[in-house]
Amino acid sequence: MQENRTDLKGMPLAELEAFLSRWGKERYRARQISRWIYRRFAEDFSSMTDLSMDFRGELSRECRVSSPPAERVEASSDGTEKYLFRLEDGESVESVLIPEEDRRTLCISSQVGCALTCGFCATGAAGFRRNMNTAEIVHQVCFAVKRLEERAERLTNVVFMGMGEPLENPREVSRTIAILLSQFGFGLPGKRVTVSTAGVFPAMLALAKGYPVSFAVSINAPRDDLRSKLMPLNRKYPLKNLIAAMKKIPLQSGRKVTAEYVLLAGVNDSERDAGDFARLLKGARVKVNLIPYNAHEYGDFTSPRGETVDRFRDILLSEGIQTITRERRGADIRAACGQLQGAAEANTP
Numbered sequence: 001m002q003e004n005r006t007d008l009k010g011m012p013l014a015e016l017e018a019f020l021s022r023w024g025k026e027r028y029r030a031r032q033i034s035r036w037i038y039r040r041f042a043e044d045f046s047s048m049t050d051l052s053m054d055f056r057g058e059l060s061r062e063c064r065v066s067s068p069p070a071e072r073v074e075a076s077s078d079g080t081e082k083y084l085f086r087l088e089d090g091e092s093v094e095s096v097l098i099p100e101e102d103r104r105t106l107c108i109s110s111q112v113g114c115a116l117t118c119g120f121c122a123t124g125a126a127g128f129r130r131n132m133n134t135a136e137i138v139h140q141v142c143f144a145v146k147r148l149e150e151r152a153e154r155l156t157n158v159v160f161m162g163m164g165e166p167l168e169n170p171r172e173v174s175r176t177i178a179i180l181l182s183q184f185g186f187g188l189p190g191k192r193v194t195v196s197t198a199g200v201f202p203a204m205l206a207l208a209k210g211y212p213v214s215f216a217v218s219i220n221a222p223r224d225d226l227r228s229k230l231m232p233l234n235r236k237y238p239l240k241n242l243i244a245a246m247k248k249i250p251l252q253s254g255r256k257v258t259a260e261y262v263l264l265a266g267v268n269d270s271e272r273d274a275g276d277f278a279r280l281l282k283g284a285r286v287k288v289n290l291i292p293y294n295a296h297e298y299g300d301f302t303s304p305r306g307e308t309v310d311r312f313r314d315i316l317l318s319e320g321i322q323t324i325t326r327e328r329r330g331a332d333i334r335a336a337c338g339q340l341q342g343a344a345e346a347n348t349p
């Protein structure tokens with residue numbers, strides 16, 4: 001059956017207010033409904049008991065609250081969880097919940113597939129299917145928060161590091177951020193929401209103007225020739241312009257932009273690469289996140305040995321650059337960085 005009712009999930013508060021004004025309702029009705037959707041995870045209007053019976057009836061006829069099912073939930077031996085959501089058109093996406101001592105971080109997807117074809121990333125290997133809409137993106141957060149509440153835990157961080165390039169879908173991603181930050185949505189502080197980009201810097205600067213979120217930029221190679229081979233997007237947005245844009249992001253005092261660097265054995269992990277990377281970052285307020293390559297069947301790279309990773313890190317540290325090596329999480333359920341594919345593997349022979 002064709003679904004014609006308007007989905008209220010995914011409408012930022014201002015849009016919800018405008019939408020409800022057609023019924024001549026008070027503005028605070030939008031806040032009530034917003035709380036029902038993002039704080040109490042209501043999926044039908046009959047449960048919204050602080051609205052009149054008549055209004056609930058009208059809403060049920062014309063509106064809905066979408067809730068794509070989590071068709072698969074997998075738990076890693078290290079506590080990481082991966083969720084596979086089946087979207088209404090049959091596509092699927094994945095999200096990963098990463099528990100740490102004092103944090104619960106949800107890694108969300110913003111596109112079904114990805115068009116950027118970075119050579120080391122499994123999502124890119126299956127190609128681009130479509131952008132996700134705000135309801136689909138934000139639903140991943142609803143699902144995780146609800147699940148955490150059931151065990152008396154709270155979601156602390158959201159990172160756009162799942163499937164897709166968030167800044168190739170800037171409208172839906174910024175609407176999602178509006179809901180994540182709103183006190184009638186998830187009420188997350190901007191610094192706890194991180195948008196990770198392969199380097200779409202015009203959209204990054206535009207988003208930074210609108211919202212005080214954190215940014216991570218996947219640099220992955222210290223020279224344009226190598227970076228263009230690994231990340232074709234570099235031909236459009238080369239390193240010099242990308243780093244200049246990173247320096248323009250408005251930052252509250254003490255905050256830094258994250259520079260991510262996937263370490264590929266024998267490709268970008270030499271001492272020369274580390275030195276070039278340090279020089280490239282001169283004068284930028286950054287911290288570096290080193291990510292040893294996570295293997296998958298769509299790439300023929302390998303992960304460097306531990307000592308190579310440590311050497312790379314030490315060179316950056318000796319140049320005064322704050323650097324951490326990201327711990328590999330959830331690899332046994334293919335939930336680690338760059339391994340997300342949705343159900344694509346089931347569709348390929």
Ligand code: SAH
Pocket residue numbers: 120121122160161162163164165166196197198199216217218220260261262291292293294295296337338339
């Ligand atoms: N498109 C965005 C967000 C998704 S990728 C971006 O490029 O930033 C999230 C991070 O995982 C990026 O830093 C990316 O470089 C890294 N990554 C991708 N494939 C990987 C792999 N196989 N092993 C380790 N990290 C990977």
